[in-house]
Amino acid sequence: MAGVYLSAWNSLTLSRDRPEGSISCTAHPAVDLIFMDPSHAHLLGPADIRELAARIDVTPTKKLGQNFVHDPNTVRMILAAADLRPDDHVVEVGPGLGSLTLGLLETVERVTAVEIDPRLAELLPTTVATRAPGLEHRLALIHSDALKIRAEDIQTPTALVANLPYNVSVPVLLHLLELFPSIRRVLVMVQSEVADRLAAKPGSKIYGVPSVKAGFYGEVRRAGSIGKNVFWPAPKIESGLVRIDCFASPDQPWPRDxxxxxxxxxxxxxxxxxxxxxxxxxxxxxxxxxxxxxxxxxxxxxxxxxxxxxxxxxxxxxxxxxxxxxx
Missing domain, CATH: 1.10.8.100 (rRNA adenine dimethylase, C-terminal domain)
Structure with a gap:
């Protein structure tokens, strides 16, 4: 599988001779950090999403859990719920056509996006350069299955913010929390039923393995609900936001080792x-x-x-x- 390496827009390459999953991310020396209000960002609307998909002949597939957010207000809601800091390094799984990515790039100084679909991985840097010029240096892109990411692939992320593929949302969440103890905040969109299970408390009928394992890493709670109509194509199920405030020294109740x-x-x-x-x-x-x-x-x-x-x-x-x- 080809790997996509991005350190700045002028150095984008599709590498076929480096191992899948490795990245290069170096700040562009000519661009100072700029933090803009996401409410004024060039976020993607319904027409933008369809135009980008048509450009590379992408039809969303259920196999890859592809439902693209086309509502800027939903992106703003996710960013607000994530409560990010300007110096955060965010991991985004499944950036798709870039709806959430654009908002993240205008909020934090570094985003590492993990995309399994090669067409989407190749298009994303172009979208960023067009919609958020001057912020390309903040993006590192890994063309890989998120479940195959290794600890050495991403350097010290501090947050996970993503619209997770619904068919593998819990395995991906737990895999990344296991790999990266540096993560202090999680805000993920998942199937509403899964969100309920992750945030369930002892004694509840839906309390189970995901609830307990997620609770090992931090305080878990529902952070909002997302309707079907903000996606293209519209899924058959409702979605929910889950926030995890990860335990960290010196106040963590047990070691995350x-x-x-x-x-x-x-x-x-x-x-x-x-x-x-x-x-x-x-x-x-x-x-x-x-x-x-x-x-x-x-x-x-x-x-x-x-x-x-x-x-x-x-x-x-x-x-x-x-x-x-x-x-």
């Missing part, structure tokens, strides 16, 4: 694999026996007869830490 996560996430999966069973029964396979599961739960101060849906992320973390301490 790989070792704890390796203990924690399999526990979460096991607890919800048999949702209606007690934790003593649901975790017996994980611990080797029901008796061993009960002993671990009691050491962590958790009632073995409880069900997985009643435990908070903090409860699961405590259990994982107890298990790690016994090893």
């Amino acid at each position: 790989a070792e704890l996560r390796k203990q924690l996430f399999p526990l979460i999966d096991a607890a919800f694999a048999q949702r209606r069973k007690t934790l003593r029964s649901a975790l017996k396979g994980h611990f080797g026996s029901a008796a061993a599961a009960e002993a671990a739960l009691l050491r962590a101060g958790i009632e073995p007869s409880a069900r997985g849906e009643t435990l908070s992320t903090a409860d699961y973390v405590r259990l994982a830490q107890e298990v790690a301490g016994e090893q």
Whole structure:
């Protein structure tokens, strides 16, 4: 797969001899940082979106989860909800035709966009140069599947703001949060039902694996609802915004390190694999026996007869830490 490397408009290349996923991003020496009010940005409207798609003969596909935002007010709503700082480095997954990208470039000093569709990846720098001249140096573009991104591909991002592909939204979200502990803020658009699940609290019928795993990284909440008509083509489902304020030192309740996560996430999966069973029964396979599961739960101060849906992320973390301490 070709990789797209952008450090400034004059140095855009489509590289076929560098490994997919690597990037080059160097500020243009002749351009000073300018931060403009997104309300005055040259954002894309419905006619712009259709014209750009026709230019490269793109028909949105369900396989890639492509629904392009064509409403500038929705872009402004996302930017406001993200609460970004001028010095943020934002990762955007699935920039598509550039609706959100343009708003981000006029808000922060650096955006790394990850696009799987080669036609869209090739068009985006042209769109930026035309619609936001002087800001091209802020964009780094990676032509890749977001699930194949590696930690070394993106240097110290501080925020994730994206209209995530709905068919892989949760895996992409968790993958990027795992890779980049530098991320302090997340604002993503996902299917409304998924947004509800991510932000669900213990005891809710929709509380589950995504809720607990997202809660490992920070405080999760719904940040808004998005109607169907702001997209082209209009999807059959409603959309929602989810915001995560990530835990960071010195106030984080537990470390966001790989070792704890390796203990924690399999526990979460096991607890919800048999949702209606007690934790003593649901975790017996994980611990080797029901008796061993009960002993671990009691050491962590958790009632073995409880069900997985009643435990908070903090409860699961405590259990994982107890298990790690016994090893």
